[in-house]
Amino acid sequence: xxxxxxxxxxxxxxxxxxxxxxxxxxxxxxxxxxxxxxxxxxxxxxxxxxxxxxxxxxxxxxxxxxxxxxxxxxxxxxxxxxxxxxxxxxxxxxx
Numbered sequence: 001x002x003x004x005x006x007x008x009x010x011x012x013x014x015x016x017x018x019x020x021x022x023x024x025x026x027x028x029x030x031x032x033x034x035x036x037x038x039x040x041x042x043x044x045x046x047x048x049x050x051x052x053x054x055x056x057x058x059x060x061x062x063x064x065x066x067x068x069x070x071x072x073x074x075x076x077x078x079x080x081x082x083x084x085x086x087x088x089x090x091x092x093x094x095x
Contacts, residue, residue, distance in 0.1 A: 024069050031060050031070075035078070042085045045093060054082055
């Protein structure tokens, strides 16, 4: 707990922030793992697995936005880059 002044309300706010920080870090770790799994599947040219991982990743991003853990623009950027990776994989597979 931080060494802060302000009495009871400040200590309560500190406890709330600590709980939120733990929740947010767990959610961000899950997003990071989903991102890595998606890109690993895409690099291996495993189309079925990559599409499944993409849906899970996008779902996780949307949930994080809804909870206020990440911003909508960040989620949109990550979705766009993941979709570009899948499109590149599909294009390479077609050739």
